[in-house]
Amino acid sequence: xxxxxxxxxxxxxxxxxxxxxxxxxxxLEEYYGMMITSALTVWQLYILLLRNSSKRLKLTDMLPExxxxxxxxxxxxxxxxxxxxxxxxxxxxxxxxxxxHRISLILSNDRDFDKIKxxxxxF
Numbered sequence: 742x743x744x745x746x747x748x749x750x751x752x753x754x755x756x757x758x759x760x761x762x763x764x765x766x767x768x769l770e771e772y773y774g775m776m777i778t779s780a781l782t783v784w785q786l787y788i789l790l791l792r793n794s795s796k797r798l799k800l801t802d803m804l805p806e807x808x809x810x811x812x813x814x815x816x817x818x819x820x821x822x823x824x825x826x827x828x829x830x831x832x833x834x835x836x837x838x839x840x841x842h843r844i845s846l847i848l849s850n851d852r853d854f855d856k857i858k859x860x861x862x863x864f
Contacts, residue, residue, distance in 0.1 A: 745842075746769075747851055748789075768863065772848060779838040827856045828856065
């Protein structure tokens with residue numbers, strides 16, 4: 742089984758977010774080795790973590806250590822995302838990546854994914 746992990750779950754874990762870090766860490770442990778995410782997530786985390794350069798610089802090492810495989814952002818995925826009217830563009834990219842890799846379960850705190858009935862969101 743493979744699951745998709747959204748940027749926010751990784752971010753909560755890496756920043757030790759007061760409200761959501763414990764749940765994010767539980768999900769990372771429960772789904773270790775089963776998670777994939779888009780290359781877009783790496784970019785989003787890079788931007789979000791600019792304030793903490795030690796985490797930013799080691800991001801490419803951290804994701805595999807967390808059991809997360811990064812998959813490419815392709816022109817086909819971008820094209821699918823552009824046609825998705827139910828989500829903002831970055832969420833649509835995540836959704837298109839899930840569709841491309843035949844994944845229907847997303848680990849995310851973003852309720853916008855609940856708009857897509859083919860997706861089950863866990864947080």
